[in-house]
Amino acid sequence: MKSNLGVITEKLKNNKIRLSHQRLKVLEYLDENRIHPTVEQIYNALHDEIPTLSKTTIYNTLNTLSEAGIVKSLNIEDNEARYDIRTDEHGHFKCKKCEEIYDFEVDMDKVAVKDLEGFRIFSKDLYFFGICPKCSNKNT
């Protein structure tokens, strides 16, 4: 998928964010591994290829990209942030057994929202928790 990275580099240029090797690798990883990784996971995955890479750079990169709206940070865990390259409106399901996070499509307009007249809404986070089908079938 060269097209995706092309779109991504264009987004960086539009936001006047320099195309450093580290940033492109982090973005490539997020694009090719839609697992909503933690900083730790990104670090472990890229460390072999870029031995000098530091976690500080990953934190800096993700903060920069979040502010530019190129990635989205998820607060679905209580201790550690996760990152998503999908920035369109969708929900996240976290399995309490395997800890995996699944995307799902939502129609937020159908959430009956009384009580919010006069509120200007910029973003919406929807997190579901439970057991995924794979873990349900492993009857333990």
Added chain:
Amino acid sequence: MKSNLGVITEKLKNNKIRLSHQRLKVLEYLDENRIHPTVEQIYNALHDEIPTLSKTTIYNTLNTLSEAGIVKSLNIEDNEARYDIRTDEHGHFKCKKCEEIYDFEVDMDKVAVKDLEGFRIFSKDLYFFGICPKCSNKNT
């Protein structure tokens, strides 16, 4: 509102959680101050009345109560947990200006959820972010 605390103490007894002075005070505070406070806020509020109170106890208390389903912890901030004594399904709106958190009613059944056949859902967190009416009117 003596009835609320009566209900609360009954919940504690049902869960075999001892009715310590500290726990009752934390719960009373949550019940009378529906501001989704942080541990820090609870600590500051109760410290005058209970000078020996420690943050460790507040953390222990809130963890115990969360596990028993008597309070709910919110991950609406990226750094600090907030706590809610309302445990029924409802949404939270956080104002980016005044940082206040508002409750709102939702009907989650109307969220069009494809992609989740076979998933067993235990809980749902819905967080909205934007500007509240008060802050919208202060045109700054």
Added chain:
DNA sequence: GTTCCTGCAAAAGCTTTGCAGAAGA
């Protein structure tokens, strides 16, 4: 009398900051 809870001190874990050298434009 038992069992569980409190609170101090210390540790753990995630994230940010300061800064000198390196890389991008």
Added chain:
DNA sequence: TCTTCTGCAAAGCTTTTGCAGGAAC
């Protein structure tokens, strides 16, 4: 060349843990 980025070390914060004394039942 000028500005920005990287990465090391250290610090900052929230939260957890170990444990002795104390409170609940």
